[in-house]
Amino acid sequence: MSVIGAPLDRRDGPAKTTGAARFAAEHLRPGLTHAALVHATISRGRVTRLDTTAASAVPGVITVLTHHNAPPLKPAPKVNPLNLSTLVSGTSVNYLQDDEVHFDGQPVAVVVAETSAAAKEAAALVRVEYALLPSTVDFESMAPHAKKQPYSPVSPGEAKKGDAEKAFGEAPVTVDHRYTTPPHQHNAIEPHATIAEWDGDRLTVHESTQSIDWCRNHLAVRFGVPVADVRVIAPFVGGGFGGKAMVWPGTVLAALAARATGRPVRLVLTREDVYRTVGGRTPSIQRVALGADRDGSLTALIHTSVTRTGRVGGAPEQVTSQSRHLYGADHILIQASTVELDLVPNTSMRAPGESIGTFAVESAVDELAAELGMDPIELRMRNEPERNPLDGKEFTHRRLREVYEAGASRFGWRDRAPEPGATRDGRWLVGMGVATAYHPAWLFTANVTLRLSADGTVLLRCGFQEMGMGAATAQAQITADALGVPVDAVRVEYGDSALPVAPTAGGSTQTASVAASVLEAAEKLKRRLPKGAGDLVAAVRRAGVPHMEVSVGSDSRFGRLAGQARLIGRFLRDRRRVRAATGAQFCEVRVDPDTGEVRISRWLGVFDIGTVVNAKTAASQLRGGIVMGIGMALSEETLVDPRTGRIMNPSLAEYHVPVHADVPRIEVSTLDDPDPTTPLGIVGAGEVGITGVAAAVANAVFHATGKRVRDLPITLDKLL
Incomplete structure (x- = not known):
C-alpha cells in the first residue's frame, strides 16, 4: 500500500526531543574559541576612533578585529539571474574592510576570546566614535x-x-x-549561529542556514577560495522562515575571525544581535x-x-x-x-x-x-x-x-x-x-543519488535542508512509494554541502523540487534492472552486485551549467500557466x-x-x-x-x-x-x-x- 499521505512520525523527532540532535552551535572542536559582535550605534557615517584597549585587556581575549587589522575580504557578488546563489547576500557591506557605517547595528568589530563570557564582556568595552552623515530612516x-x-x-x-x-x-x-x-522581525527558536574552522585554505562551517549550497558559494567568493574547498554542514536548523535564507554578517565574520586567529570560532547571535544584523x-x-x-x-x-x-x-x-x-x-x-x-x-x-x-x-x-x-x-x-x-x-x-x-x-x-x-x-x-x-x-532543480542494495535497503542522498518541517520523513515516503519498498528500509542523508546539491528551502519549493529528482532517479534505477522485474530488490540480488546506484544531476562545473539550463527551461514552461x-x-x-x-x-x-x-x-x-x-x-x-x-x-x-x-x-x-x-x-x-x-x-x-x-x-x- 502507498505510504504517500500517511501521518508518519518525523524521523528526527526522537533526536530533537531527547537532545541528541546537534544544532549549529553545539559542535565541539579542539581549540574552539568564541566571538561577539560590536554594533554601530549610528545609521550612517564613518568610524573616526576605535579604542580596543580595555577590551583587549579582559582575561581570555585573543583578539579584537576591526577594519584596522581584519584579514582581507572580497566584496559580495553582484546579483546575476543566471547564478541564483548571488541572491544570497544579506547586504552588500564588506565587513571590517573600511570605516563606513551603513545601518544602525552594522558590526564594526568582532571580539574573539577563550570563553563566551569574556568575548561579551570585552565587546561591551570597545569604544567607538563616529562622524555622522545624513541618513534616511523614517519609512512613513x-x-x-x-x-x-x-x-x-x-x-x-x-x-x-x-x-x-x-x-x-x-x-x-x-x-x-x-x-x-x-x-x-525574525524570531526562530534557534538564533543564527556559526562555527567556522580553516584547514589551510579549506573552510568548514557548521551553520544555521536554509540555503546550504548558496551559503557555500557565497563564502567561496568572499574568501577567494574554490567552491570545492568550502563545506557547509546543517543537519538540523531550528526554524528559518526566510531569515536564514541569506548570508548575514555573523556567518562571514565568524569565518573571518577563524582565518585571523587560526582557530575554530563559534559565533552565536543574541536575540538583539539578530534584530540588529538580520533583516526582517x-x-x-x-x-x-x-x-x-x-x-x-x-x-x-x-x-x-x-x-x-x-x-x-x-x-x-x-x-x-x-x-x-x-x-x-x-x-x-x-x-x-x-x-x-x-x-x-x-x-x-x-x-x-x-x-x-x-x-x-x-x-x-x-x-x-x-x-x-x-x-x-x-x-x-x-x-x-x-x-x-x-x-x-x-x-x-x-x-x-x-x-x-x-x-x-x-x-x-x-x-x-x-x-x-x-x-x-x-x-x-x-x-x-x-x-x-x-x-x-514554484519548482527548482535538485541533484540526488539513489542506491538500492541487495539487502533491501535504500539510500537517498541530497543536500536539502531540514528546518523542522519533516523533510527527511517526506522524502523517505516518496522514495519508498517510488521503489515499492517499506518506508523503514529507506535512509536519507541530507543537510551537508558534500551531498548532491539541493535548492534553498524557501517559497514552499523544496519538497516538490527534490521529489521530481527522486522520481526521476527511481525510474532510472528501474530501467537498469531487467524489464518487467516486479521485485526490484530480488532483481539486484539476481544481478549478483551488492547494490545499484543512479544519479540525477551533477555537481561538476558542467553539471551545474546543465542544472542551470534545466532550471531556466522549467521556469519558462511554468510561466505558461498559473x-x-x-x-x-x-x-x-x-x-x-x-x-x-x-x-x-x-x-x-x-x-x-x-x-x-x-x-x-x-x-x-x-x-x-x-x-x-x-x-x-x-x-x-x-x-x-x-x-x-x-x-x-x-x-x-x-x-x-x-x-x-x-x-x-x-x-x-x-x-x-x-x-x-x-x-x-x-x-x-x-x-x-x-x-x-x-x-x-x-x-x-x-x-x-x-x-x-x-x-x-x-x-x-x-x-x-
Missing part, C-alpha cells in the same frame, strides 16, 4: 517619494488590464482604503480600491503598495502578487513602489508579499461585501475566475469553491448573524471572519467592549495544497503558518526610531509573538487533490498557511464590533 515620511519597482520576471512591479481608474470612477459601489503593516519583513502602505456592480460583480480592482529596501541590500516584496490572480475583475491595475532607507536590509519572511498583501485585499473584499449587504463568501465566489484574470492563462489547479464550501459547512458560517455587533456571549462580542489564502508554487496553493481561513473572535481585548476562540483552515505527502507534518506546517499569522494580526511590530533608525524593541520581552494562551485549537483540513503539473501532484504547504490570516482576524473583529482596523497590529487602543 519617505513613502510619498517612493519609486516604481523595476521590472523583474519573478516579481513584476506593475500590471494592467483595461482602465481600472476609469472603471472605478464609474462603478455604482466602491471601497477605497489605505492599509498598513509594520516591520516584522518590510513595512507596507497599500491602497486597495474595488469597484463593483450592485450584484457584486467586480468591475475594477486596484492594488498598489509601497515597501522599503535597504540602501545596501534587500529586495522588493511581492505584496500585490495574489491580487493578480484572485478575482475576475473587468479592469485591474497592480503597482508596486519602493523606498531605500539606511536600515538593515529587509529580507524574506514566511510568504513574503502575500502574507501582508492578503491582509489588504481580503480586508477590502470584506468591506465591499458590507457595502453591498452581501455575504463575504458569496461575493468571493461570484468573482471566482475560470482563468487568470490578468492574461487568461490557465490555472493548473484551483479548488477555491470546494475549500470555501467545505469550510463554511464545518465552521457553521451560515448560522452567523450578518449584522456587526449582533452576537454576544456574556460580556464578549462575538464575530466571524473569512479570508482567502494564496501562495504561488500554479498556486490556495485555502480559506475561518476565524471566530471574542472582543471585550470595555477593554478592547481580543481573543481568538475558534479557527478552521481548509487548504488545497495538492497531494499531501505526510498528513501529520503538512497539518503542522499549516497550523504553524496560522499561528504566525495570528502574531502578525494581533501583536507583532518592530518599532524603529524614526530619528535614528535604531530598533527600539529588540527582544522577546518587547516584541510580542503568540504564546499558548493566544492560540485556540486550530482545525486544519486539506483536499488532498493532486496538481497534474507537478511531481506526485505536490504544490506546497509551508507558506500558504499564514496568508489570509490577518485579514480573517480583522474581518472577524469588524463583525464582532463594527470597527474596521486597517493598520496592523490590532491592538487594544484601536478598538476602544
Whole structure:
C-alpha cells in the first residue's frame, strides 16, 4: 500500500526531543574559541576612533578585529539571474574592510576570546566614535517619494488590464482604503549561529542556514577560495522562515575571525544581535480600491503598495502578487513602489508579499461585501475566475469553491448573524471572519543519488535542508512509494554541502523540487534492472552486485551549467500557466467592549495544497503558518526610531509573538487533490498557511464590533 499521505512520525523527532540532535552551535572542536559582535550605534557615517584597549585587556581575549587589522575580504557578488546563489547576500557591506557605517547595528568589530563570557564582556568595552552623515530612516515620511519597482520576471512591479481608474470612477459601489503593516522581525527558536574552522585554505562551517549550497558559494567568493574547498554542514536548523535564507554578517565574520586567529570560532547571535544584523519583513502602505456592480460583480480592482529596501541590500516584496490572480475583475491595475532607507536590509519572511498583501485585499473584499449587504463568501465566489484574470492563462489547479464550501459547512458560517455587533456571549462580542489564502508554487532543480542494495535497503542522498518541517520523513515516503519498498528500509542523508546539491528551502519549493529528482532517479534505477522485474530488490540480488546506484544531476562545473539550463527551461514552461496553493481561513473572535481585548476562540483552515505527502507534518506546517499569522494580526511590530533608525524593541520581552494562551485549537483540513503539473501532484504547504490570516482576524473583529482596523497590529487602543 502507498505510504504517500500517511501521518508518519518525523524521523528526527526522537533526536530533537531527547537532545541528541546537534544544532549549529553545539559542535565541539579542539581549540574552539568564541566571538561577539560590536554594533554601530549610528545609521550612517564613518568610524573616526576605535579604542580596543580595555577590551583587549579582559582575561581570555585573543583578539579584537576591526577594519584596522581584519584579514582581507572580497566584496559580495553582484546579483546575476543566471547564478541564483548571488541572491544570497544579506547586504552588500564588506565587513571590517573600511570605516563606513551603513545601518544602525552594522558590526564594526568582532571580539574573539577563550570563553563566551569574556568575548561579551570585552565587546561591551570597545569604544567607538563616529562622524555622522545624513541618513534616511523614517519609512512613513519617505513613502510619498517612493519609486516604481523595476521590472523583474519573478516579481513584476506593475500590471494592467483595461482602465481600472476609469472603471472605478464609474462603478455604482466602491471601497477605497489605505492599509498598513509594520516591520516584522525574525524570531526562530534557534538564533543564527556559526562555527567556522580553516584547514589551510579549506573552510568548514557548521551553520544555521536554509540555503546550504548558496551559503557555500557565497563564502567561496568572499574568501577567494574554490567552491570545492568550502563545506557547509546543517543537519538540523531550528526554524528559518526566510531569515536564514541569506548570508548575514555573523556567518562571514565568524569565518573571518577563524582565518585571523587560526582557530575554530563559534559565533552565536543574541536575540538583539539578530534584530540588529538580520533583516526582517518590510513595512507596507497599500491602497486597495474595488469597484463593483450592485450584484457584486467586480468591475475594477486596484492594488498598489509601497515597501522599503535597504540602501545596501534587500529586495522588493511581492505584496500585490495574489491580487493578480484572485478575482475576475473587468479592469485591474497592480503597482508596486519602493523606498531605500539606511536600515538593515529587509529580507524574506514566511510568504513574503502575500502574507501582508492578503491582509489588504481580503480586508477590502470584506468591506465591499458590507457595502453591498452581501455575504463575504458569496461575493468571493461570484468573482471566482475560470482563468487568470490578468492574461487568461490557465490555472493548473484551483479548488477555491470546494475549500470555501467545505469550510463554511464545518465552521457553521451560515448560522452567523450578518449584522456587526449582533452576537454576544456574556460580556464578549462575538464575530466571524473569512479570508482567502494564496501562495504561488514554484519548482527548482535538485541533484540526488539513489542506491538500492541487495539487502533491501535504500539510500537517498541530497543536500536539502531540514528546518523542522519533516523533510527527511517526506522524502523517505516518496522514495519508498517510488521503489515499492517499506518506508523503514529507506535512509536519507541530507543537510551537508558534500551531498548532491539541493535548492534553498524557501517559497514552499523544496519538497516538490527534490521529489521530481527522486522520481526521476527511481525510474532510472528501474530501467537498469531487467524489464518487467516486479521485485526490484530480488532483481539486484539476481544481478549478483551488492547494490545499484543512479544519479540525477551533477555537481561538476558542467553539471551545474546543465542544472542551470534545466532550471531556466522549467521556469519558462511554468510561466505558461498559473500554479498556486490556495485555502480559506475561518476565524471566530471574542472582543471585550470595555477593554478592547481580543481573543481568538475558534479557527478552521481548509487548504488545497495538492497531494499531501505526510498528513501529520503538512497539518503542522499549516497550523504553524496560522499561528504566525495570528502574531502578525494581533501583536507583532518592530518599532524603529524614526530619528535614528535604531530598533527600539529588540527582544522577546518587547516584541510580542503568540504564546499558548493566544492560540485556540486550530482545525486544519486539506483536499488532498493532486496538481497534474507537478511531481506526485505536490504544490506546497509551508507558506500558504499564514496568508489570509490577518485579514480573517480583522474581518472577524469588524463583525464582532463594527470597527474596521486597517493598520496592523490590532491592538487594544484601536478598538476602544
